[in-house]
Amino acid sequence: MTVESTAARKTTRRSSGAKRTTGASAGAKKADQAPAGEPELVQLLTPEGERVQHPDYDIDLSAEELRGLYRDMVLTRRFDAEATALQRQGELGLWASLLGQEAAQIGSGRALRDDDYVFPTYREHGVAWCRGVDPTNLLGMFRGVNNGGWDPNSNNFHLYTIVLGSQTLHATGYAMGIAKDGADSAVLAYFGDGASSQGDVNESFVFSAVYNAPVVFFCQNNQWAISEPIEKQTRVPLYQRARGFGFPGVRVDGNDVLACLAVTRSALERARRGEGPTLIEAFTYRMAAHTTSDDPTRYRRDAEREAWEAKDPILRLRAYMENEGHADAAFFEELEAESEALGKHVREVVRAMPVPEHMAMFDHTYADGHALVDEERAQFAAYQASFADGEAE
């Protein structure tokens, strides 16, 4: 399925529900009439699994590398499904699924070098996987036992950030630091289509352009910000915004892992060469609910999801690999077994995750110590001890 048909389908959806008469609706109309200007996506693998060429972003991967990308996507999806199930069983308080966004995350994540740094939002489980972060580390905050829970420097993967867009400024600052150091690492910052409306994201565009910072902005446009469709955030394709800030933007098929890899690799290399930021818009779709607390039946139609299922990133790569003989049946069987094992491991680790010591809530508030915290900690300890005494009696 092409971009045009997506745009046409969306137009139908909007105009069928539209009955507005204000000036704003006139604007909406104009935007609706613009599918002719709807941009091309960079695509290397069609939804049917056919390899296509792109003049600017070619990529040559060995069968082994292709199998690696496939494995990453399958295991990431399995991890995600396990977490969703664990939430349903009451083991996690909440889960933000990445279902459907595996190619965007694995493609971009596998473009990174070890010394690069990633600033994720809260859905980048696949990128974390590429960074070698133990996936069970990601679950602590969703289980409610910590508010982050890992050392960002151990894998150059920053903590998840829930306040939308904040991390894009941190990414920019970090990249400014890299440039000051004269290093040739780069930074990859993730955010969503909804977050693109935040002031912070726009300010990070300004700063990164002005300071020529080696940062790549990777926007996963999954079409929805909870219940708000992309039309409620922007009237121009998001990648086109970059030009106004003074750096290039490119839209990539976010369900095509090869294209995501190629485009991100190229943008990171550009950053390393000292040529400054790039905005990548990965055009993809949130297959699951926004989080396990959300009810998408209130705002979107099943048909939309079905259309995107036909573009599934995993099935498409599998079709290609099978057609070209890049993997045999044994590979897929072994992967299935590995996937089962991962699910089991995740289940076990999560169930065994301890509730932290009560006193832990005072830990790490300051580096230097603080008289008030010390006083309150002591009061709290005495109060807790009074119950223990009561029980002993």
Next chain:
Amino acid sequence: MAVQKLPLAKALNESLRKALETDPKVVVMGLDVGKLGGVFRITDGLQKDFGEDRVIDTPLAESGIVGTAIGLALRGYRPVVEIQFDGFVFPAYDQIVTQLAKMRARSLGTVKMPVVIRIPYGGGIGAVEHHSESPESLFAHVAGLKVVTPANSSDAYWMLQQAIQSDDPVIFFEPKRRYWDKGELDTEAIPGELHKARVAREGTDLTLVAYGPMVKTCLEAAAAAAEEGKSVEVVDLRSISPLDFDTIQTSVEKTGRLVVVHEAPVFFGSGAEIAARITERCFYHLEAPVLRVGGYHAPYPPARLEEEYLPGLDRVLDAVDRSLAY
């Protein structure tokens, strides 16, 4: 039927519906307030009935939401803004503090700012970070803002009506963990004043002052204390700015003891202001120092520790005992 029993969340929904019906200048705006009805369904069904021009889904930008609400107010509208969760008001904090709060004074009183900012606040629902905070004193500290918080369905309905009718900006904190609590609502009653505190339970030995989510906890504590023969009065503040010190004073002159309870950290919290003023006003009536119960000087903890962080029945009763021991 005028009197009904319904959850606090539904009372807010009814209140918004009434406001939209009564005054064509009222608009509701925020993230997901349309088809979804807000993440807590406070605006459920409103867009369907009043249209997208009155119930406005906004781009995902809080500074933008509040900033444009200010502009709409300048143009004669009465925007009721929804901030999705307490921790997400800060991108808009600049607009609220530097612009919204000061517009009237800067225009020498010529400009009205009838903007209501609704914020679901407080913990106890097992959420991830930034979804459980109590930032009320950060707003009460700012001159030009009014800060209120209902504790039951009736107040939810009436206080929101009154906030929308006010020509001043009102920060309307909603106790999210009480959204599902049912209470009585008489939609034809004559409501009390927006900024007047309410004696929620009469008592003679000690006064508990609370607001929002902690009113219920304090009423439970008073009931438990009664079983031990202690008579505890509970005052529901309802309004944090302005704050009705007279009602607290009257109560403390009767009981001689005061404990202030809130979820927000105690340090520089609203309890500090109450303790200082009441000590000034009632020095010779007090039998014990004013005590405070609240959150700690630590970031709001992960969900599995929040029961330790939040003041519960035991911590309130502990403070009652300590006060009575003087």
